[in-house]
Structures are given as structure tokens and as C-alpha cells.
Amino acid sequence: MRKLLAILQIFVLMAAMALPTAFAAEAPIMLAGLEAASSSSSTEAQHDWDTNLFFQTMQEKTGIAFSFTEYVSREAWTEAKTEMLAGEVAMPDMFFKAELTPQETLAFYEAGKLIDLRPYLAEYAPHVWALLEANPEWMEAVSLPDGAIVALPSINELTPNNTMWINKTWLDRLKMGVPTTAEELTEVLRQFRDRDMNQNGSRNDEIPLSFVSMWDLRFLAHAFGINADDYYLTEQNGKISEVLTTEENRVFLTWLHELYTEGLLDSQGFMAMRLVEAATSSSSSSSSETAKYGVFFGATPQDVVGVNLASEYIALDPLLYNGQQVYRDFTGDLYRGTFAISSTCAEPEKLLQWVDYLYTDEGFLAAQVGREGEDYDWNDDGTWAYARTAEEVVAMQGTNTIWTTSMPSYASAEIQMKMDDDATHALAAELMRVRQWEKRAMPLLYLTQEQMNRVTELQSGISTYAETRMAWFVAGDVELNDETWADFCAQVKALGIDEMVSIWQSAYDNAWRLDK
Known part of the structure; x- marks a missing residue:
């Protein structure tokens, strides 16, 4: 590995070009x-x-x-x-x-x-x-x-990016094509759930979609038109905006809740124990092991399932949204x-x-x-x-x-x-195949130390609240309805998301660019 x-x-x-002639000692x-x-x-x-x-x-x-x-x-x-x-x-x-x-x-x-x-x-x-x-x-x-x-x-x-990997061996057994939309992915996950995909005699050990925390799941947001960084920001035509309070985010979270309710998402995905398993899963590579994940996120399949099972997986192309494919370029x-x-x-x-x-x-x-x-x-x-x-x-x-x-x-x-x-x-x-659709949500910019200190302070509150509340929405611990969504948006605003946008917009406006 x-x-x-x-x-x-x-x-x-x-x-x-050739290296210049050696310099004198x-x-x-x-x-x-x-x-x-x-x-x-x-x-x-x-x-x-x-x-x-x-x-x-x-x-x-x-x-x-x-x-x-x-x-x-x-x-x-x-x-x-x-x-x-x-x-x-x-x-x-x-x-x-x-x-x-x-x-x-x-x-x-x-x-x-x-x-x-x-x-x-x-x-x-x-x-x-x-x-x-x-x-x-x-x-x-x-x-x-x-x-x-x-x-x-x-x-x-x-x-390596946080790429989506899907078990092609399982798809072939089902005689199903690679999913191209959120709807098609949902149906594939249902089949992964209901069948003995790894053919070990049990239909209870397959995990249709594995993930580690809300951070992983947000890489599925592209299927709903969202491409945002870890500050929940995106840049379009020179304008910085936040995605947390958008209608697209609400629809995305609603879909994730449906997947969770149907047993299509890893029930342990929000648990701390999954972090330990994710860090150690690739260490086991015995020839007798069988695949249990239908879809997961990672830099390479070897990192998650080990060398022996890696060949069963292919990178999943970004899912279509309004006929277009865009995937977050994390690194x-x-x-x-x-x-x-x-x-x-x-x-x-x-x-x-x-x-x-x-x-x-x-x-x-x-x-x-x-x-x-x-x-x-x-x-x-x-x-x-x-x-x-x-x-x-x-x-x-x-x-x-x-x-x-x-x-x-x-x-x-x-x-x-x-x-x-x-x-x-x-x-x-x-x-390389999936690289063609990857796009940074935000350009690389320069903040002053004062700006960075403020961003760090704002992010601490926003991220802690948003990640927790979105996980609750997905798992059903808090029902996602008009009232709870309004409360979520109000709290995100109160925690300073608009100031966050303003800081990064200022950095973007001050940045050196070829077209200036």
C-alpha cells in the first residue's frame, strides 16, 4: 500500500531542460x-x-x-x-x-x-x-x-480526492449499470441492501453506502447542485455565497434522510467507532475476506477495503444535476x-x-x-x-x-x-477519468492573519452547529420541516455566516488575477 x-x-x-552546469563548490x-x-x-x-x-x-x-x-x-x-x-x-x-x-x-x-x-x-x-x-x-x-x-x-x-467508489462486481451480479443520478443511485442501494451481494450466505452484512461523518456525506451534495468547501462557501462568477441556508441544501438533506430511513446509509456512520474502523479497515487483507460496502468515499479503494478487494471497485462518476456533472475538488x-x-x-x-x-x-x-x-x-x-x-x-x-x-x-x-x-x-x-469533472468550490486566496483569526473563530461555531444539526436531520433525531429549517437558517445566520462570506469576498476582490 x-x-x-x-x-x-x-x-x-x-x-x-537539462540542469545547468554544476556550480563551483x-x-x-x-x-x-x-x-x-x-x-x-x-x-x-x-x-x-x-x-x-x-x-x-x-x-x-x-x-x-x-x-x-x-x-x-x-x-x-x-x-x-x-x-x-x-x-x-x-x-x-x-x-x-x-x-x-x-x-x-x-x-x-x-x-x-x-x-x-x-x-x-x-x-x-x-x-x-x-x-x-x-x-x-x-x-x-x-x-x-x-x-x-x-x-x-x-x-x-x-x-487523490475524496472520491466515490462503487462495487462494480455487485453491479455486474445485478446486471445493473453504473448509476448516473440520485434516483438511480437510490435504486442501486436498495438492491445492495436486499440481496446477498457478497455471496456469503447472509443478507444482513452488506452496507449499501458507508460514510464517516457528515463531512463524507456532503460529497454527495453535487447531485443537488451544491459544490462547497469546508467553510460551506462557493464561488460563482466572482461572487462568494454560502450554501447552508439554500433550498438546495434542504432538498439534499431530505434525500439523505430518506436513504437513512430505508437503511441505505451506514447506521454507524455518525458514530465515533466508525472513525476507528475507517482508520484500520485496510490493514486486513486476507484472501478470505469478502466485500461489505456497496459505495464508500476515499482517496483510493485500497485505503478502505485493502488490496485484495480493491479491484472490485471503480470510481463513481459525479451524479447528474440539471444535465451537468461537477464534483468537489477537495485537495x-x-x-x-x-x-x-x-x-x-x-x-x-x-x-x-x-x-x-x-x-x-x-x-x-x-x-x-x-x-x-x-x-x-x-x-x-x-x-x-x-x-x-x-x-x-x-x-x-x-x-x-x-x-x-x-x-x-x-x-x-x-x-x-x-x-x-x-x-x-x-x-x-x-x-483521471473522474478528474475531468472535479472543480474547486473556492479559489485559493490569501487572508491576513487578522482575517484568518476571525474566520477560525466563526468557523468553530458555525461548523459545530451545522454538522451536528444536519446529522440530526439525516438520522431523524430532529424532524426536518418548515419550522426546524427556519430555526436552522436563523441560527446559522446568528453564528456569523454572512460575515464569513464578507471576509472571503474581500479576499477574492483583492486577489491578483490575470484579467485585472
Whole structure:
């Protein structure tokens, strides 16, 4: 499983340029960043930067050596950034795996501690610049309100989403097609409920639709015209609006209640025990296990049902609403704040040339897979494959490679599909197929720290109330009628949803955009 998830983070840039000639050896450059611990209970970094072969390979290619300040604890790294911003700790030359929040990026830049990279990119980071120019939404996402590009992103064209997965084996047994509407899905779930779909002699162990909390269920709202983020907001033609108090949300919740009443939703979906089961279910992969879920949500089917049962499931296309298909893009292609250069750096051009290599196929494979000819090889048909056993691949991920989500990089769908592995191809094909309908509910924007503090305060009250009350509506603990709906809307308003909209609308209006 670990190998498969790692594989899903690979890329290529077809017009990749060669890395510039190695720079002359000189004094080490100060580099600081976060390398998360290898597990939640560990105090050891997932990768030791001082000994990791990736940095050795890069030094051989460029002549650039680093003096590392590597943080394992996210709390310690956050504290260090706060001290750097306050001038209590010296700035490094370069932030790497920086996990800079939008607020930190703004604050460091406004304090003159991080430089604007935009003037350098076209000449010294041509791969980065080409990607941004070819994808306006990425360009806008990394640009501060004044147009400065202070931090470079991690980009992955196959970042797993909270995808809907349906048991195709069960559909085939029923001789039913893949559902395309909420009505068709309802009928499929009824069949899953009433039959011994896993053919184990019992009709009581199948769960037509499994979910973990109201958060999962809200990914079905697209079937009723709703595509909203975790703040319950959506952007349409430059206007930010909330979806909680809309008639579409009421109709959606009414439908969910009907599913729940009919026994089509997991009866334990709102229980804390389901969270534990969801976190551990994929650990069981014995050949004797049988499928019990008809539909569920997850990044991959392996995450939920394990490797042995994953092949029974396909990604469910977004359900139609007024003839259109749109599905919430929860993660997006782009993860901001991974790389930045300090104003104390004497030669930012060299560091941009260094990092630009990671936005090429060769550079990213070096970070993700290892050394060509040692850790992986290219096949005659244009695919690539590991040159090591599965056990060796797992072992070398801590010593030979450096890749994590927070690393400056570009992972194209094309290079991921070039992995010589049938399971990878099948999964990537499913993700690519549904990717065409995925859309971010809100663009990536920049809030000030003051705005973010207020948003966090508002969200705490709104989310706690809304998630609980909507779950009650679905489960029937509170009847959904005109009176209770009016009370729900009034309380959401009282908790500040309109102020939330106003804050994000202001951020949208102030954002840098190509069409301004």
C-alpha cells in the first residue's frame, strides 16, 4: 500500500531542460524546513537530510552544498518561523518543505524577510515559469495580492480526492449499470441492501453506502447542485455565497434522510467507532475476506477495503444535476508554500536553478524514486520500473529519496501513468477519468492573519452547529420541516455566516488575477 501511494506522487515535464552546469563548490547554504516524523509516535525524521542520497545527488549535479536545520516536530517548526519573523532567530538562505501558510507568506514578505521570486522565474526557473504560464489558476494561486510570487508550490495532477467508489462486481451480479443520478443511485442501494451481494450466505452484512461523518456525506451534495468547501462557501462568477441556508441544501438533506430511513446509509456512520474502523479497515487483507460496502468515499479503494478487494471497485462518476456533472475538488493540484528564498541570500538565482530541476521529470524521479540505473530503469516501451524489490523500495524511501507532499515539485499525470505496474495504471486511469469533472468550490486566496483569526473563530461555531444539526436531520433525531429549517437558517445566520462570506469576498476582490 505504501508503495502504491508513493507511486501516485510522480511527474514529468515533456519539454524538460537539462540542469545547468554544476556550480563551483563554495560555502554551504543555510537551509531550514520541516521533515515530519516517520510516524505519529516517532521523534525521528522521515528523511535525514544530512545523509539522504537525494541531496548528495543534487550536490554532485550542481556543486551546491547545504547546512541543514531540519525540524521533525510541526509545532517546533511553527515556533521557529514565528521567532524568525520576530527577528529572534536568524533567517536561513532558503526555506525547503517550508509549509508556509498563506498568512505566514504574506507576513514574511511584508516584513522584507522573503523575496519576490517573480522577476527571476522566467530566466532562472523556466520549468516553474512555463507551468504557471500554462495554468492561469496556478499562477493566480501563488501570487500575492500585489502580484509577488514569494513561495513555490508542490503540484500533483493526480492528487487523490475524496472520491466515490462503487462495487462494480455487485453491479455486474445485478446486471445493473453504473448509476448516473440520485434516483438511480437510490435504486442501486436498495438492491445492495436486499440481496446477498457478497455471496456469503447472509443478507444482513452488506452496507449499501458507508460514510464517516457528515463531512463524507456532503460529497454527495453535487447531485443537488451544491459544490462547497469546508467553510460551506462557493464561488460563482466572482461572487462568494454560502450554501447552508439554500433550498438546495434542504432538498439534499431530505434525500439523505430518506436513504437513512430505508437503511441505505451506514447506521454507524455518525458514530465515533466508525472513525476507528475507517482508520484500520485496510490493514486486513486476507484472501478470505469478502466485500461489505456497496459505495464508500476515499482517496483510493485500497485505503478502505485493502488490496485484495480493491479491484472490485471503480470510481463513481459525479451524479447528474440539471444535465451537468461537477464534483468537489477537495485537495486540488496545488499545495502552496513549499519553497522560498530569504532576503539575506546572496545569490537567489542559483537556488532557483537548483529547485527548478525538481519541476522536471528527471528531477522529480530523483526525489521520488532514486537514482536512474540503480533504483529505477527505463524500459524500451517508454515506461519505467523499480530496479529493486518491493522490500528494498520501502527501505530506500527514507534514505535514497526525499519526496513528500510539502516538497517543491511537479508530478504530472503522464509520468505517473508511465510506471510499469498494472495496478497503478488501473487506479490512475480511474482517478483521471473522474478528474475531468472535479472543480474547486473556492479559489485559493490569501487572508491576513487578522482575517484568518476571525474566520477560525466563526468557523468553530458555525461548523459545530451545522454538522451536528444536519446529522440530526439525516438520522431523524430532529424532524426536518418548515419550522426546524427556519430555526436552522436563523441560527446559522446568528453564528456569523454572512460575515464569513464578507471576509472571503474581500479576499477574492483583492486577489491578483490575470484579467485585472
